[in-house]
Structure formats: C-alpha cells, structure tokens
Amino acid sequence: MMTTATRNEHSTETHATAPGLFLAFELSEKTWKLGFTTGHGQKPRERTMTARDLKGLLDEVTQAKSRFGLGETAPVVSCYEAGREGFWLHRFLQTHGITNSVVDSSAIEVNRRRRRAKSDGLDVRKLVSMLMRYHHGERQVWRVVHVPSVEAEDQRQLHRALETLKQERASTTTRIKGLLSSQGVRLTSLRKLPEQLDALRLWDGSPLPRGLRQRVLRVYAHHQFLSQQIAELEAERRALLQTSQEANIEKVRQLMHLRGVGINGSWLLVMEFFGWRAFKNRREVGGLAGLIPTPYQSGESAREQGITKAGNRHVRWMITELAWSWVRYQPESALSGWFRERFGGGGKRLRRIGIVAVARKLLIALWRFLETGVLPEGAVLKEA
Numbered sequence: 001m002m003t004t005a006t007r008n009e010h011s012t013e014t015h016a017t018a019p020g021l022f023l024a025f026e027l028s029e030k031t032w033k034l035g036f037t038t039g040h041g042q043k044p045r046e047r048t049m050t051a052r053d054l055k056g057l058l059d060e061v062t063q064a065k066s067r068f069g070l071g072e073t074a075p076v077v078s079c080y081e082a083g084r085e086g087f088w089l090h091r092f093l094q095t096h097g098i099t100n101s102v103v104d105s106s107a108i109e110v111n112r113r114r115r116r117a118k119s120d121g122l123d124v125r126k127l128v129s130m131l132m133r134y135h136h137g138e139r140q141v142w143r144v145v146h147v148p149s150v151e152a153e154d155q156r157q158l159h160r161a162l163e164t165l166k167q168e169r170a171s172t173t174t175r176i177k178g179l180l181s182s183q184g185v186r187l188t189s190l191r192k193l194p195e196q197l198d199a200l201r202l203w204d205g206s207p208l209p210r211g212l213r214q215r216v217l218r219v220y221a222h223h224q225f226l227s228q229q230i231a232e233l234e235a236e237r238r239a240l241l242q243t244s245q246e247a248n249i250e251k252v253r254q255l256m257h258l259r260g261v262g263i264n265g266s267w268l269l270v271m272e273f274f275g276w277r278a279f280k281n282r283r284e285v286g287g288l289a290g291l292i293p294t295p296y297q298s299g300e301s302a303r304e305q306g307i308t309k310a311g312n313r314h315v316r317w318m319i320t321e322l323a324w325s326w327v328r329y330q331p332e333s334a335l336s337g338w339f340r341e342r343f344g345g346g347g348k349r350l351r352r353i354g355i356v357a358v359a360r361k362l363l364i365a366l367w368r369f370l371e372t373g374v375l376p377e378g379a380v381l382k383e384a
Contacts, residue, residue, distance in 0.1 A: 020074025021065060022135070023098070024127035026120045027051070027085050035124035036064040037132070044128050046121060054092060061098070079131045081105040082145050090147050101134070103127075106310065107143035152276035155248065158237060159268050160314070165230050172223040179216055183208070193220050237267065248275040251370055257381045258369070260329030265322045269363075273315045274370055282364040289315045291360040307356060315363075323359040333378035335361055 024044075026033035029051060036045040045064055049056050065074055078093055079101040093100040108130070110116065130141045173190060180187050184203045187196065197213055208216075240249060241263065248270050255266035279285050286292045290311030296303050309316065327336045335358060343354030365376035375381075 020070045021061070021068065021076045022128050022131050023061065023064070023076055023078035024124050024131055025078065025080035025089075026124040026127065027080055027083065027089075028120070029084075032057075033120040033124045034060055035128040036060075036068070037128050038068050038070070040129075040132060044125055046124060058096065075099065077101075077131065077135055079103055079127060079134075081108075081127075087147050087153065091150075101131070102145040102147055104143040104145055104310075109141055146277065148276050152271075155271045155275065158233060159264075159271055162230060162233050162237075163314070165226050165233070169223060169226040169230065172219050172226065176216055176219050176223070179212060179219070183212065190220065190223065193217075237263070251275060254370060255366060258330075258366075258375075259380055259382050260325045261322060261366075262325075265318050265325075268314060268318045269366065272312055274367060279367060282367070285364050285367050286360050288312060289319065289360070289363055291316060291319075291356065291363065307360075316359075319359045319363045320355060323355045323362050326362055327355070327358065330376075330379050332380070333376060335365065335376060335378075337378070 020038065022037050022039075024035040026035075032049050032051050034047045034049065034057075036047070037043075045067060047060050047064075049060060061076060062072070065072065076098045077100075078098050080089065080103065082102050082104055087102065090100050090102050133141050134144075176190065176193075177187055180200070185200050185208070187193075187200075194217065197208060197216065200208055202208065241252060251270045251274060252263070252266045255261050255269065256263060273288070277288065279288075283292070287308075288311045290309045290313070291307050294305040294308050296305050326333070327339055330336055338361075339354055339358050342357075343351050346354070362376075365379075368374060369376060
C-alpha cells in the first residue's frame, strides 16, 4: 500500500513534469492567432494579436496563466507550423523558458472528407489539440522539424544564393533566345552579344528592330550582373575551402577527394545535411532526404507510389545529379555495377527510376564515408 509520503512525492513529481499551459500559434503576415488550454475537454482560449509583437505575446501568455488559475512559473508547451517565420520565433520562445516544437505542416493529419472547412480559428484549435496528444506520447500525429543552430542555418546562405542566382541567369538566357526566336533569329551563345546583334538579320535581310534590340540588351545587362555576383560567391567559396579550418569545411574537402564529386555537390550535402545532423542509421539518412518508398496496400490492392519526397529538396536534387555522375566516373564501384545489372538494359524511364535507388544508396555510402572514413565499395579517389 502506498504511504501518504510516497503519494505526496509522486504527486509532486507529476505536477512538476506535467505542463501547465498548452499554446498553439497560427501565423500570418499581419496577425497571429493564439490558442491556449490546459487539458482535453476544455474550450481553448483564443486570442488574436499583431504579428511579431513579442511583448504582446509574453503578455498574452501571462494573462492566459492567470485566466486558467496557473502560477507565474507554470511551464508552457507550444507549437507552430514551419513556414515563412522560420526558426527565430522558436529561439525566442526557448529563451523565455517555453518548450516549443516546430511542426512540418505537410505531416499533420487532416480530415479526409472531400470538403474540409478551414479557418485560422479551426486551425489553431486543431493544433492545440494535437499538441496535447503529441506531448502525452502520441508521436504519429505529426513530424517535428529539427531546428538548426544559428551558425548552421547561416552556412546554408552561400550555396542557396548561388542556386538562386544561377536559376535567374538561366531564365535571362532563355528570355533572350525567346525574344530573338520570335523574329526567326537563332542564337547559340551569348558571348559578345552586342556585336552579334549588329550582324543578325531578319528573314528579309533587315537588321533587328530598335525596340527589340534595346530590350535584348537590357536583359543581357541583367545577365552580366548575375554572372558577376555568381563569380564573387564562387570566389568566396573557394577562399573558404582553401583557408578555413572549420569541421564542416573539412567534410567538404573529404567528399571532394572522391572521383565524381565536385565542390557544388560536396558543399551542398555538408551544409544542408551532414554538417549539422547526427544520424543514427541509414533509415534516418534516407528518410530526411525523402528517398524512402511509399507502398500502398489495401486488401488485394498493392502498389508502390514512389519515393516520399518529404525531405530536403536541395539534397534530393543534388544527390540525384551526383548519382548520374557516380555511375559515369566510378564505373568499377559496386554501386555502379548494381545499377548496370538491374537497370542498364532497360529504357530511359527504367533508368530514371533506377538512378533514384542509386541516389539513396550513394547518400548512405557518403554518410558512412564521412563518419568512418571507409570508402564506398570499389570507389577510387581523385589523383593528387
């Protein structure tokens, strides 16, 4: 039989570990919707406040504690969906003693009826209800985002800026060629474009119209500006690679020793993936990249729906490109041999399916290479 002292100790421990207040955010550009509650079966207290008013947010938390009869030191557990606000709000909440979770919005369970009512009020009530379920041990209601440190998040900026600039530059190239193609003129290269425009002729031998020529030159000036910015960022990256002694840069250098892996691929994989996450096993590696299968089985029906694509899209795109490079530049590796045996005799569609499988295996092999230093089977290093 439990004694009074034992019961009191047990009650004290339970009260100390149990959260006093649950808080869910529904974030938008101008306003934030807050939902407070202390347990199941209780109608949430809903409040609307100006977005990013941090003092007002702390005041609302204090008022909610008072409203529910909680002490000032009562613990608070909160959540919000990952989105445009990023992780700064999470860091602010953690700094003020609030245990927060950033939730992957695509992993939240939803009503599967054909028409589903949606509003900020409904969403915040749903979130606070799921937060309680998650806190009490029901881990499958959603997926929580692993929040990077400020330094790890900042290290992503360089290669993401490069990616954006290259996409913008490619769009200017397409725009220039499209403008000229509309007049029956084909341009194969943008080198020395102003001189080329003087020599170009329309179908009837006449020069380019003045308005078209000026428009093409304006787009070309933007193209040159983007090229200059890309060159500056690439120079900055090379300088870091040559001089920095940071652990992440060392990992980039280690991956670059492998034939078929260049600076773009190794830099992105480390800064987005390997540099700040600790993986327990290969399943976590494949899952975070969204490269795991999604079977569908119901009764007699069974089919494969392809990969989940629920992970980091930057990593998934890059490792797929590296898989093609690996098959080409590491032909004697076990992974390349497996690809040729399974998919080499098929058509283009089968090879595209197979290269995704290679990408997953390659990502796991590169993770093991960084963790243990063991080369992927049959792989060779670049010459010094």
